[in-house]
Amino acid sequence: MRNLTMLLFKQIIAVIVLVISASSVYASTEIEREESPEYIFYQGNGHYKDGLYDEALVEYAKIIEDGLEGGNLYFNMGNAYFKKGELGKAILYYEKARRFIPNDSDLRSNYKYAVSSLKNTVDDAESSFIHDILSMPETLTIDGLTLLLSALYICIVILFIAIIYFRNIKRPALISIAILSALWVLTASSAYNRASAIDIEAIIILKEAEARFEPIESATLHFGLTEGMKVQILESKPKWLKVKRNDGKSGWINKNSAEKIQAEK
């Protein structure tokens, strides 16, 4: 009888231990969730407000290390680099932000100002109706373009269904389908270009970078690149990057001269 009581007592203790350990596991998961990205973001903002830009960047970088990204986050990081005087990095982060919030007026203003600070000129883009129409895809994110493509496609399908069931609207429906299809093709082409550029666009982050004909230190200089300039990466080697400038010239630069807009995973 006594042995039975002892056995029961031991089992109760074991159950209590299990419950406590399970609750501690739950508590530990709570701890992991403790520093949410929003909380870290506010911490970063706090440092920024105090003028501690390096500390702010450390906080913001924690969010990126957690595998997250966002337009406002990159915008604030761009501002912090701008305040630190690292304009190349500021433009890099504004470019990153543009992939999330291309229509944000603050971002456009800061981006334009950062670019003009580098060139020492005010770079006001021309604004006209045709220009606005042509640059409309630029005002959308890649996800926005993808959704637009999907919406156009669904409209085309609906029109086809309408033709099947309502013969009398065949003509206007076909005209609409033709217009929507043309728009779909244009949007798809823009989305394709944007998606192709995601992993190859980079920004020059050093004050000056020298592009050479060959990936060797002693190779002949080909052309120069300045801070904040956007380039396309054509090829990558351990210490060198083959980049193409907007005018089509390509050459080899040191890897630390440029940073990709889309961070590598």
Add this chain to the structure above:
Amino acid sequence: MILNRNYFINIIIVLGLLLFFSVRSSIAEEINFEVSADRNVIMIGQGLNMQIKFSNSKNVPALRLPDIEGFRSRYIGPSTSMSIVNGRIASSVTHIYSLVPLKTGKFNIGPFGFDHKGNTYKSNTLMIEVKDSLNGGENAGRDKGSGQAINDRISVVMEADRSKAYLNEMIPLTIKLYIDGLSVRDIEYPVFEHDGISVDQFKEPRQYQERKGGRVHDVIEFSTIMFATRSGNLSIGPARIKSSLMIQKQRRRSQSAFNGFFDRDIFGYEKHSIELLSEPLSLNILPLPRDGRPDDFRGAVGKFRMSVESSPSEVSAGDPVTLKLSITGEGNFDTVTSPVLKREEGFKIYEPQVTKSANKKVFEHVLIPRAETITRLPDLYFSFFDPEEGKYTELIKKDLPLKVLKPQKDEELMVFDAPQSAKKRPARETLGRDIIYIKGSPGKFRTAGAYLYKNPIFYIINVIPLLLLISLWILKKEKARLSSDVGYARRLLAPKKAKRGMDKAAKHLGRNEPDEFYDAVSKTLREYLGNRFHLSSGGMTVDIVDTALRNKDIDQEMLQDIKTLFNECDIARYSSKEHGTAEMEATLTRLREVINYCEQIKQ
């Protein structure tokens, strides 16, 4: 003159021969190998010189000494000598080592061995006694335990005020260097690893005496404060302190009255670099609790007070007001950010200027009221986490009065209307340019690189409308064909109707109603064949069926079965013959086989 030259040559030849034979004799002799020390009894804190002398050779390199128990050794250098005794040249080399005792006791040094030109040599053994007292009688009263190590005489202890703390909570840290009767100089500030912990600079070290282990020690205390930047179990240290131990050199005693004085001057000591290590510390860092965390909490940890000053208390709309917010108290001021301003509508607010001093952080905001209707300053909220209480505290300053007057437009007009300025146009306002301030809200975060076009679910969803279109198109086509093609419509209906007929026949079979059964079988067969092959079901006979199906590429055996079915039905309906259940079951089975076969043939 020639005589003199011959005499000189003869002297050189004689000397050369002498040297040759003497060297030969010295090489031929064995090397003597002897270890000695300048004294056999030393005090801890003193050093001694050990000589290893190799006689009959001056080319023996210094020995690489093994670890000697109770001592730390260091090679000082060689000393060579040559002597000519009775025309015989004797050369020797002495390698000198400095030994510093690490603990008290009696120690045997050696024997040492070495190989030279194929021969192995072995030295004698030295016995050295290391005593505790540095100055003989001075420490006679202290406890002299045998085998006391130098670590007991000089040690480093690292102590944190507490081992459990919250994230960002300030923790005092003390590192003490205990010295017991040794001469130590060039003490450097401690260094230690502190991953995940932010450590402030050390204050000026403090010196005092403390009793430890029954002995009075000189203590040099380094103190600072630290805070953890991440939660969990963190390790700190060990702390390293580099310094120089001054070891008293042995001097030859002479009768001079001044020797007692010079033994203790700086030149009478030898400097030995040492590095002292403390034990590492472990800290349990708790995260800040989520419960009760105010919305405006920005990470401040400590116990703070907030005071507000504004000046002037009466302004015109458009003129600046300075709002000085002082946060005082104790805690981690690195985590203190500007209090949050709420209900700030009607004000233009500039970024604060921050000044930090000991236990105080001041934020100076410049605010510009835009309208004279404003009667109060914005509300101020400052939240902090009090680690002593283990809870959040929110400090609020509300409804701070401010009197805003109408802007003095008349004065401005007066200025522009003045005669000398009337002709001048007001200078164009020069505006500064800067970037727009950071975003206050984080917006939406997304997994890096997770674009919609890379998501397979998105494609699956997009296929649905296309499938819907195709289905509706097929349905529409089918419907159109059904309404225009009667034969097709009948053919589609045939199996469904046949199934119903067979079910009905099966029911009659179950009830053992032969007449009704054969009626149902006959009707089902006629209707099915009529629908399936687009024939008139009404006047269908065996002959009509035979003629119609002969061109349909139907198996003759199956055609025979169809005929048999017709006959069985006719016999059953028009004769008085009794039909058993087995016969009816065979008929129904045959009907099923016929219908299944007809469904499989192409038309």
